[in-house]
Amino acid sequence: MPASTPDNTTLDDDASSGSVSSISLSESASGETVANDVAVVNTVNDGVDNESQEVVKCDHCDNGPTSPCNYCGCYYCGMKDDEHHTLACDECGRFYHMRCLPEPLTIVPEGDWYCEFCKTDLSHTVIGEQKLDLTNSRKSKMPSAKQKKAWGGGMACAGTTKTCTIVPKDHAGSIPGVHVGQSWKYRIHVSESGIHRPPVGGIAGSSTKPAVSIVLAGGYPEDVDKGDEFVYTGSGGYDLSGNKRQAKVQTFDQELTRQNRSLAMACAAPVNEQKGATAKDWRASSPIRVCRSYKAGKMHPEYAPAEGVRYDGLYRIVKYWKEKGVSGFCVWRYLFRRDDSEPAPWTEEGKQHIEQLGLSMYNPETTCDGRTGQVKASPSKANLKRKAGGGDDSEASKMRRFQPGPELQELIRLDKENSRLWANMSESEYATESGYLEALAEGHLGCPICQELVQRPVTTPCGHNICNPCLCKSMDQYGVFCPICRSDIASMGSIADLKLQTNQNLVTILKALIPSYGKEWATTPKITENQFGIRTGAAVNK
Structure with missing residues (x-):
């Protein structure tokens, strides 16, 4: 290669010989002409075609097969032999003989592989519910190296998975279903x-x-x-500005x-x-x-x-x-x-x-669902079903399960329009009253339009509960179809007729469960003597 060449000069040789076709040269800051690290070498596919393949040329060893090179050969020994047992780091791209590694390998690893310079040092990584060991690191003299806290097992950075819809955000007073001591x-x-x-x-x-x-x-x-x-x-x-958290x-x-x-x-x-x-x-x-x-x-x-x-x-x-x-x-x-x-x-x-x-x-990690309070299925529960006469001392048998009281059960029985809903609720078991209310408010009585607990509830012929104003708006924009299952609900009448409808039995149940429910709009209808007799079983004067 000449000592000096005009800037951006290209040297050409015969392409058919497979020699260097183009080497880009550039002038350095010091005035010397140097070759770039990568050049393109043309090779010929003998007997097939004249298309060329691009081959990366090492600027340090000129691709000499026997010339030791830590750039295109093994990073440790520099040799270019034994390609079948040579690994390339997926991060830095260097080559390594499996036999030359600090911890030699005999089997080619599956998936990504990283050299010791690119591999993450787990001793400096916080792993869930484990202590951070900094004693052998460069931070060993820092106060944090002496901490004993187990990192990764808390909920400091966790986000909420749900929002309470039983009562409004600014509700003053107790929350239905949550008792003192919870x-x-x-x-x-x-x-x-x-x-x-x-x-x-x-x-x-x-x-x-x-x-x-x-x-x-x-x-x-x-x-x-x-x-x-x-x-x-x-x-x-x-x-508390900056990182002054405490x-x-x-x-x-x-x-x-x-x-x-x-x-x-x-x-x-x-x-x-x-x-x-x-x-x-x-x-x-x-x-x-x-x-x-x-x-x-x-x-x-x-x-x-x-x-x-x-x-x-x-x-x-x-x-x-x-x-x-x-x-x-x-x-x-x-x-x-x-x-x-x-x-x-x-x-x-x-x-x-x-x-x-x-x-x-x-706690969501216990036998109760941390989100709804619903009792999770377990082998002990299956044992309870198999044993007809009791005598099971398992933890599941000792766990208290919430059941609606007799008065509430009678109100539920009168709500014929939602018989399927109450059947589903009775099939599940809930450890707490709050879990029962959450499952009811979020899973069954959450309005699909406003995403809140239904207000002025209307029960469709297909058995879905929707806020009266929300259903009227849906019918006005999308026709007489259920917003959930798209069933025809023309039998409920026009929008004017629908505005006068409310499932009063469901309102009564919700007011019994949530005393603050419907304070702005709900009315307490007078119960006739006949209705009182039906609900309580008392004698009715005829």
Whole structure:
């Protein structure tokens, strides 16, 4: 090759000889002419055709078959022999003899293969429910190398899989089917149940509406907990900018805005942003659902659960005020007082109440479906079906299963239009009342149009339940067909006739299960003496 060549010069030889056809040369920054790493070599397919094949030319060894090269030969030994036992890294593209590897191989691996320089070092990788070992890494001197936490087994980054549709988001008061003492392993499950919807924040409320729930997690040193009464510290005052997820020192004053203001609005007194206020009648304050987290046990272990998050009932705000906190900055404090008919879960009476109801930790990994509370099929359940006389001591036989009471069963019997629905519900077994309600509201009585619990329910001839306004809109736009199965529903009449229809039996059932159901529109019809006799079996005067 000449020492110097004009820029972008191409050298041509006879193509039929199979020699170099074109080598692109370029001038380097120093003025020297160098060859590019890759050139194209023309080869001839003898006796077939004159089409050429592109062959990559190594700029380091000129493709010499016996010239050692770490670029086109084995990266370790440089030799180009034994092609059948040579591996190419799927990341960097280098070649390796199987015999030359630090850990020699005798069998060609299946799938992708990576050299030791490209292979992921699992010692630096967080694997689910395993500890991160940094003792032998370059980060061994960092504080994180001494941590003992098992990463990957929690729910810190999990998202909700459903939303509670039994009651509205701003519903104040208890959630139907959820009793005092019910507990959840993770906060995300508390959010899905509707008890406390924010998966992270401690206050559920806004600056325009009263708060409906809080979680006690011992986040502020000013918190005081005496069980039936506690002093709750408002939110804010910590610098959480950047990656400061858990600031330990308050750096500025709390303000009566956003969630703090929502707590003030729940108190039966005018909002006072300067000094706070005291309720004239604390029982007139808006009810707030209170949950205690196991984290609160660091300061008040006698009232906090040992694990997860527990619902402790309804409380009301007696007063709220502003004062200087431990850090020297102002905080807003709220005095809560318990006002719930169900016993507190830390008392002996409350513990018996929990046992009687069969309440247990809400966990999707247990024998109950974490989403619906439906009892999962198991071998022990099959054994129960095989054994006609009982005597089974299995865990499934001891598990309490929710069954509608006699009054509710009589209301269900009267709902002839939904006989298939109630038959399906009776065939399944539910461990809790909340699981029963969730399956009913989401699986059977969820409107397919608005995706909410049916309001002013209309039952079609094909057995589907749809909101009256939603069905009228569907019929107006798409004709007289069921939005779910597309069956002809012309027998229900015109849209004007449909507006007057409501499955009152279903409304009565839903009001019995969900006391707040249909408050804005539902009416309570008068029950005639004949209807009363049919429902209760009492004698009817003729």
